[in-house]
Amino acid sequence: MTKPHLILGNARYSSWSMRPYLVLERAGIEYTAEFHPLRTDKFREEVRKVSPFGLVPALMLGDETISDSLAISEWAAEKVPSLWPKDEVARGMARMLAGQMHAGFQPIRRELPMDLGRDHKPRKALSDEVFAEIARMKIGWGMALHRSGGPFLFGDWSIADAFYTPVASRFRTFAIELEPEFQDYCDLLLAQPEFLKWEAMAADEDWVIEDYLPPDEA
Numbered sequence: 001m002t003k004p005h006l007i008l009g010n011a012r013y014s015s016w017s018m019r020p021y022l023v024l025e026r027a028g029i030e031y032t033a034e035f036h037p038l039r040t041d042k043f044r045e046e047v048r049k050v051s052p053f054g055l056v057p058a059l060m061l062g063d064e065t066i067s068d069s070l071a072i073s074e075w076a077a078e079k080v081p082s083l084w085p086k087d088e089v090a091r092g093m094a095r096m097l098a099g100q101m102h103a104g105f106q107p108i109r110r111e112l113p114m115d116l117g118r119d120h121k122p123r124k125a126l127s128d129e130v131f132a133e134i135a136r137m138k139i140g141w142g143m144a145l146h147r148s149g150g151p152f153l154f155g156d157w158s159i160a161d162a163f164y165t166p167v168a169s170r171f172r173t174f175a176i177e178l179e180p181e182f183q184d185y186c187d188l189l190l191a192q193p194e195f196l197k198w199e200a201m202a203a204d205e206d207w208v209i210e211d212y213l214p215p216d217e218a
C-alpha cells in the first residue's frame with residue numbers, strides 16, 4: 001500500500017502546513033512529503049491538481065485527499081489516539097483550543113504572519129486588536145496550563161500544542177513580550193524536535209516572498 005503523501009507549502013511561511021507535519025511526525029506515522037512555494041504559478045498548477053480547494057496542507061491517501069490541517073490531524077488521531085488528551089473533558093478542551101486557532105485569531109494571523117526567516121524584530125505598528133487577541137489567546141493557554149499543571153497545554157504534548165507552535169514562532173520573530181509562564185510554554189514548543197526539523201527545512205529553502213510585509217515593516 002502506498003504511504004500517505006503530505007503536500008505542503010514553504011516551511012518558512014506556511015503555518016497551516018507546519019501543524020499536520022508536527023502531528024504526523026509526533027505520531028510516528030510513515031508518510032512522504034513534498035513542498036510547494038506559495039504565491040507562485042507552480043503552486044497553483046500543482047496543488048490544484050490534487051487538493052480540492054487548491055490549498056495546502058493536503059494529505060493524499062491513495063487517490064483520495066484530505067485537505068485541511070485539523071482534518072488531517074484528526075485522521076492521525078484515529079490511528080494514534082494519544083495525540084489528544086486521554087481525559088474526555090481535557091480532550092474536549094484541547095479540541096476547543098485547537099478549534100479557536102483553526103477558525104479565529106485573524107488579527108494575529110494578519111499582522112504577525114509566520115516567517116521563520118525574520119530576524120526577531122518588533123513590527124512598527126500593531127493594532128489594539130492584535131493585543132486584544134493575544135490576551136484572549138493567553139486566557140485559553142492559562143486555563144489549560146493551570147488545569148493540567150503543564151508543561152504542555154494538557155500535560156502531555158497534544159494536537160492543541162501543534163496548533164499553537166506557529167504562534168509561538170510568530171511571537172518570537174516579532175519579539176512579542178510575554179509573561180514568564182507563557183514565554184516558557186512558547187520556548188518549550190519551539191524546542192521540540194519536530195519543530196526544529198521543520199525550522200531546519202525552512203532555513204534550507206531558497207524560496208523568498210519579497211513583498212511578504214510592506215517595505216516599511218520588512
Ligand SMILES: N[C@@H](CCC(=O)N[C@@H](CS)C(=O)NCC(=O)O)C(=O)O
Nearest residue numbers: 009014015016055056057068069070
Ligand atoms: N483551513 C485550512 C487553511 C489552509 C490555507 O489557507 N492554506 C494556505 C497556505 S498557509 C494556502 O494554501 N494558500 C494558497 C494560496 O494562497 O494560493 C487548513 O487548516 O488547512
